Amino acid sequence: MNTIGLVAFALVGSSKAIREEFDVFGITIVGLAMAFAGGATRDLLVTRVPLALQSPIEIGLGLLGVSLAIALSVVLPSPDTHPITLVSDAIGLAAFTTTGAIVATEAGVSAFGVVAIGTINAVGGGAFADILLDKSPFILFDDFYASCAVFGAGAYVIAGTVGASGSTAAGVCAVVTVVTRLVAVTYDWNLPTVQGLGLLNH
Amino acid sequence: MNTIGLVAFALVGSSKAIREEFDVFGITIVGLAMAFAGGATRDLLVTRVPLALQSPIEIGLGLLGVSLAIALSVVLPSPDTHPITLVSDAIGLAAFTTTGAIVATEAGVSAFGVVAIGTINAVGGGAFADILLDKSPFILFDDFYASCAVFGAGAYVIAGTVGASGSTAAGVCAVVTVVTRLVAVTYDWNLPTVQGLGLLNH
Amino acid sequence: MNTIGLVAFALVGSSKAIREEFDVFGITIVGLAMAFAGGATRDLLVTRVPLALQSPIEIGLGLLGVSLAIALSVVLPSPDTHPITLVSDAIGLAAFTTTGAIVATEAGVSAFGVVAIGTINAVGGGAFADILLDKSPFILFDDFYASCAVFGAGAYVIAGTVGASGSTAAGVCAVVTVVTRLVAVTYDWNLPTVQGLGLLNH
Numbered sequence: 001m002n003t004i005g006l007v008a009f010a011l012v013g014s015s016k017a018i019r020e021e022f023d024v025f026g027i028t029i030v031g032l033a034m035a036f037a038g039g040a041t042r043d044l045l046v047t048r049v050p051l052a053l054q055s056p057i058e059i060g061l062g063l064l065g066v067s068l069a070i071a072l073s074v075v076l077p078s079p080d081t082h083p084i085t086l087v088s089d090a091i092g093l094a095a096f097t098t099t100g101a102i103v104a105t106e107a108g109v110s111a112f113g114v115v116a117i118g119t120i121n122a123v124g125g126g127a128f129a130d131i132l133l134d135k136s137p138f139i140l141f142d143d144f145y146a147s148c149a150v151f152g153a154g155a156y157v158i159a160g161t162v163g164a165s166g167s168t169a170a171g172v173c174a175v176v177t178v179v180t181r182l183v184a185v186t187y188d189w190n191l192p193t194v195q196g197l198g199l200l201n202h
Numbered sequence: 203m204n205t206i207g208l209v210a211f212a213l214v215g216s217s218k219a220i221r222e223e224f225d226v227f228g229i230t231i232v233g234l235a236m237a238f239a240g241g242a243t244r245d246l247l248v249t250r251v252p253l254a255l256q257s258p259i260e261i262g263l264g265l266l267g268v269s270l271a272i273a274l275s276v277v278l279p280s281p282d283t284h285p286i287t288l289v290s291d292a293i294g295l296a297a298f299t300t301t302g303a304i305v306a307t308e309a310g311v312s313a314f315g316v317v318a319i320g321t322i323n324a325v326g327g328g329a330f331a332d333i334l335l336d337k338s339p340f341i342l343f344d345d346f347y348a349s350c351a352v353f354g355a356g357a358y359v360i361a362g363t364v365g366a367s368g369s370t371a372a373g374v375c376a377v378v379t380v381v382t383r384l385v386a387v388t389y390d391w392n393l394p395t396v397q398g399l400g401l402l403n404h
Numbered sequence: 405m406n407t408i409g410l411v412a413f414a415l416v417g418s419s420k421a422i423r424e425e426f427d428v429f430g431i432t433i434v435g436l437a438m439a440f441a442g443g444a445t446r447d448l449l450v451t452r453v454p455l456a457l458q459s460p461i462e463i464g465l466g467l468l469g470v471s472l473a474i475a476l477s478v479v480l481p482s483p484d485t486h487p488i489t490l491v492s493d494a495i496g497l498a499a500f501t502t503t504g505a506i507v508a509t510e511a512g513v514s515a516f517g518v519v520a521i522g523t524i525n526a527v528g529g530g531a532f533a534d535i536l537l538d539k540s541p542f543i544l545f546d547d548f549y550a551s552c553a554v555f556g557a558g559a560y561v562i563a564g565t566v567g568a569s570g571s572t573a574a575g576v577c578a579v580v581t582v583v584t585r586l587v588a589v590t591y592d593w594n595l596p597t598v599q600g601l602g603l604l605n606h
Contacts, residue, residue: 017544023595025551026544040449045242047249047451053508053517073598104255113255127334132531134540136336140219140228147227191225194275247444249451306457315457329536338538342421342430349429393427396477 001174002099003061005092010035010065011072012089013129015080018073020133030129031066032059038124042100042117046107086185090148094177096122097149098170101156105166111157118153118173119146144184144191152177203376204301205263207294212237212267213274214291215331217282220275222335232331233268234261240326244302244319248309288387292350296379298324299351300372303358307368313359320355320375321348346386346393354379405578406503407465409496414439414469415476416493417533419484422477424537434533435470436463442528446504446521450511490589494552498581500526501553502574505560509570515561522557522577523550548588548595556581 013034017027036058040050052058072079079085100121104114123146127137139146156173164172183189215236219229238260242252254260274281281287302323306316325348329339341348358375366374385391417438421431440462444454456462476483483489504525508518527550531541543550560577568576587593 018598020540020545021597021599022540022545023597023600025554025595027598029544029550044246044448044451045252045255047246047251049451049511049513050449053449053513053520056514056516059514059516070598107251109251109255110258110261112258112261116255131333131535132541132544134336134538136222136224137334140231140334141222141224146231150227191227193223193225194220194229194272195223196225246448247454247457249448249453309453311453311457312460312463314460314463318457333535336538338424338426339536342433342536343424343426348433352429393429395425395427396422396431396474397425 001091001095004088005095006035006058006061007065007068008085008088008092009096009125010062011069011085012080013125014066014069015073015078016129016133018069019078024070027070028063028066030132031069032062033132034125034129035062035065036125037128038096038121038126039099041124041128042103042121045117045120046103046109087182090178090181090185093122093145093149093181094152094174096125097152097177098156098173101153101173102166102170105160111161114157115150115153118156119149122146122149122152122177141193144189145181147191148177148181148184151180203293203297206290207297208237208260208263209267209270210287210290210294211298211327212264213271213287214282215327216268216271217275217280218331218335220271221280226272229272230265230268232334233271234264235334236327236331237264237267238327239330240298240323240328241301243326243330244305244323247319247322248305248311289384292380292383292387295324295347295351295383296354296376298327299354299379300358300375303355303375304368304372307362313363316359317352317355320358321351324348324351324354324379343395346391347383349393350379350383350386353382405495405499408492409499410439410462410465411469411472412489412492412496413500413529414466415473415489416484417529418470418473419477419482420533420537422473423482428474431474432467432470434536435473436466437536438529438533439466439469440529441532442500442525442530443503445528445532446507446525449521449524450507450513491586494582494585494589497526497549497553497585498556498578500529501556501581502560502577505557505577506570506574509564515565518561519554519557522560523553526550526553526556526581545597548593549585551595552581552585552588555584 010031014027014031017030036052040052043050097118101114101118104117123139127139130137152173155176156169159169159172212233216229216233219232238254242254245252271281299320303316303320306319325341329341332339354375357378358371361371361374414435418431418435421434440456443456447454501522505518505522508521527543531543534541556577559580560573563573563576
């Protein structure tokens with residue numbers, strides 16, 4: 001799952017950079033940032049050297065995603081919105097949320113900390129890629145995306161609280177994340193804005 | 203003071219996100235980022251796990267600020283510029299500058315490092331919130347805000363140098379920060395730009 | 405070399421902030437961010453307290469660069485594109501890449517990690533300054549700049565692999581970085597975009 005996620009995340013990041021007419025260095029950096037910045041932030045928060053700087057295989061997977069984005073951009077206008085990419089991205093979201101929740105638990109943070117680090121691991125890379133592209137992170141105003149990571153990591157915490165083993169909790173986290181994400185994509189879920197709730201009377 | 207600051211900072215961040223029509227997840231994240239990103243950056247700089255990830259009470263205060271922003275937005279167009287918010291924000295600025303200066307002193311950095319970490323603790327959250335909103339951090343070109351933290355942390359260093367106890371230095375820091383900030387708000391102080399100084403002759 | 409680099413980087417960052425009409429606090433912060441954020445990120449990635457927070461001399465050099473930017477802006481429209489600045493900046497790029505590669509090697513990361521940390525040390529400050537100015541980092545779509553750091557750090561890794569001593573490898577890194585940068589500036593090199601390669605047929 002982690003393998004699929006790294007390739008899919010790098011592909012999505014690079015596709016966005018291609019659309020903004022970044023040069024090949026920029027395309028590579030945005031792709032790698034999307035794939036690795038979430039995990040690197042997770043590692044910084046628990047004060048350890050980012051794993052991506054130590055594992056050549058992971059970087060290879062990221063570069064594969066970057067290459068795929070460039071190759072596919074020749075034939076497809078938006079390889080990052082292709083159904084195969086959306087499913088791979090959902091799998092990556094689940095894998096990254098689960099890894100983050102496990103690392104956070106080992107670091108001994110609070111229940112909120114576990115949800116926060118799981119979510120940051122999953123969506124931090126995408127948020128950082130959007131900042132590099134000079135946009136607001138899309139997760140903050142569009143789509144039902146980061147919420148899936150919050151639900152997944154929340155399910156992980158609850159499973160652990162009711163006595164599930166670590167691997168059961170991890171499985172629950174991955175399933176909840178990927179299922180809510182695929183349902184959200186299928187039915188085009190969105191969170192409301194305050195304006196959308198019709199509450200403002202000024 | 204720290205309690206008031208967390209609520210006020212989260213309220214200000216969330217109010218900005220509401221104005222940009224972010225969804226409720228984005229509103230929550232920008233509010234929490236404004237309240238906690240400065241302290242988290244401080245903790246990363248002295249290489250320890252961010253306190254906010256370990257303390258459920260602090261997160262509760264942040265979420266209270268987010269809820270207040272949503273509730274108040276129904277009746278007020280700009281709850282973040284209400285006089286009560288401005289005073290609470292000044293108190294938070296002072297509390298965060300003082301905490302940052304104390305943590306930095308314990309970490310054994312230089313006098314410049316103490317001022318830098320005190321200021322980052324106080325204004326880093328607001329700067330990060332503005333980046334999430336795809337703006338330049340307001341502290342860099344507007345208002346007399348970060349300067350108050352610089353003065354407060356500078357007073358802390360001077361107090362320590364002339365032999366004041368830790369708690370006296372902390373008190374001096376808090377008073378200098380909150381007083382300069384309230385005076386700056388009252389008299390609408392601004393720092394000059396190079397253009398404003400009328401120096402450019404090209 | 406490091407001395408020249410700190411002054412030149414701070415000068416370039418502050419010049420950009422002056423052009424955006426930031427106030428004097430903002431000008432100072434963007435200049436210091438450009439000079440120190442790359443090294444601070446390097447230190448965070450290998451989990452140590454940033455050196456800049458411990459060394460008053462380095463901060464003094466950064467503030468000298470900020471002052472030079474303000475002074476020169478009175479007589480020059482763009483001190484950051486003056487030939488002397490471009491050469492000093494290239495020297496700084498080489499010094500920072502070399503320092504980053506050495507620190508990364510000591511931290512025991514992979515070959516990719518050495519290139520990544522060398523490059524981040526060299527260009528991370530400029531990228532962060534651009535984010536503060538609410539722009540996409542210029543290194544991602546313009547110019548042949550970060551690539552010089554990648555080549556330099558790559559040469560460092562190769563030199564180490566074929567048995568060169570640490571100081572020889574450092575010398576090779578610095579020479580490769582500064583020479584490729586000066587050649588790139590002279591001949592106005594650019595990396596292609598995917599669009600520029602004429603590959604897109606949609």
